[in-house]
Structure formats: structure tokens, C-alpha cells
Amino acid sequence: MSARPDIKPASAVTVIRPSGTPEDQKRLRAEALLAAEVMWKNRNDIPLDGVAYQELIRSE
Numbered sequence: 001m002s003a004r005p006d007i008k009p010a011s012a013v014t015v016i017r018p019s020g021t022p023e024d025q026k027r028l029r030a031e032a033l034l035a036a037e038v039m040w041k042n043r044n045d046i047p048l049d050g051v052a053y054q055e056l057i058r059s060e
Contacts, residue, residue, distance in 0.1 A: 047053045
């Protein structure tokens, strides 16, 4: 019996790259970031400061 774990070879991973020009990709990233920003907008149950928010989450 070996002390080494039975590690199987890595599976093939498909990398999906966005289509379009670099400008299109930049626009899509900006739209995604804006959607995420709006999701957090006007929340009064969390601190507005990112560091304060992280400290609150980590203290739980």
C-alpha cells in the first residue's frame, strides 16, 4: 500500500473565449460590471466602504 494518493490525470477543459472585436469584448465587460454595480446599489444593510464590508463579513 502506497502513501501516495491515487490521482487521476487532469480532464480536458474547454476554454470559451468571447467572440467579437476587442472593443466588443470591452463593451460586454463594462455592461456586466454595471449590472453587478446596480445589484448592490441603494443597499442600506451593508457598509458602503468595501473594506468595512469585508471586515463585517469576516467577523461573522
